Amino acid sequence: MENYRFLVGTFFFLKPNNQSFLGGGLFADMFSDATELIRQALIEHETKFFSIIEKPEFKKYYCVKGTQLKRMPRGYENYADSPIAEYLKYKSMYLELSLEDQEIFTSNDFVTEAVDKFLLMKEFNHFLNESLKDFRFPERK
Numbered sequence: 001m002e003n004y005r006f007l008v009g010t011f012f013f014l015k016p017n018n019q020s021f022l023g024g025g026l027f028a029d030m031f032s033d034a035t036e037l038i039r040q041a042l043i044e045h046e047t048k049f050f051s052i053i054e055k056p057e058f059k060k061y062y063c064v065k066g067t068q069l070k071r072m073p074r075g076y077e078n079y080a081d082s083p084i085a086e087y088l089k090y091k092s093m094y095l096e097l098s099l100e101d102q103e104i105f106t107s108n109d110f111v112t113e114a115v116d117k118f119l120l121m122k123e124f125n126h127f128l129n130e131s132l133k134d135f136r137f138p139e140r141k
Contacts, residue, residue: 008128010118018100022114024121025094026128029067034135035091041131046084052123066092095121
């Protein structure tokens with residue numbers, strides 16, 4: 001089976017009762033190779049990562065979420081005192097912006113507003129995609 005490049009993207013989840021959201025990032029904590037590639041990128045490009053997630057407009061809507069270990073992952077203990085330490089604990093990283101039904105229904109131009117919010121995710125997703133450029137899905141047997 002041919003391997004495909006692993007891509008991080010964005011999506012719009014629409015569900016009644018204030019359960020809708022805009023999302024993006026990596027939801028693949030079952031792929032330890034992907035997690036390792038991202039951890040390595042976080043170490044090598046810490047300043048770039050923080051420049052993305054610390055932008056005021058980004059922080060206004062998003063914070064990094066995901067499956068996170070309680071302790072530093074094995075092999076990364078030397079980074080326990082680093083500012084990047086908490087992010088190294090993530091097995092997956094994603095962004096999520098909750099949307100209330102009323103917000104969607106009363107908007108004059110919800111699509112444009114959603115696109116603007118997605119554009120705020122773009123650098124974050126690009127960082128993850130660049131981190132995963134060498135990732136290959138495991139072969140099926």
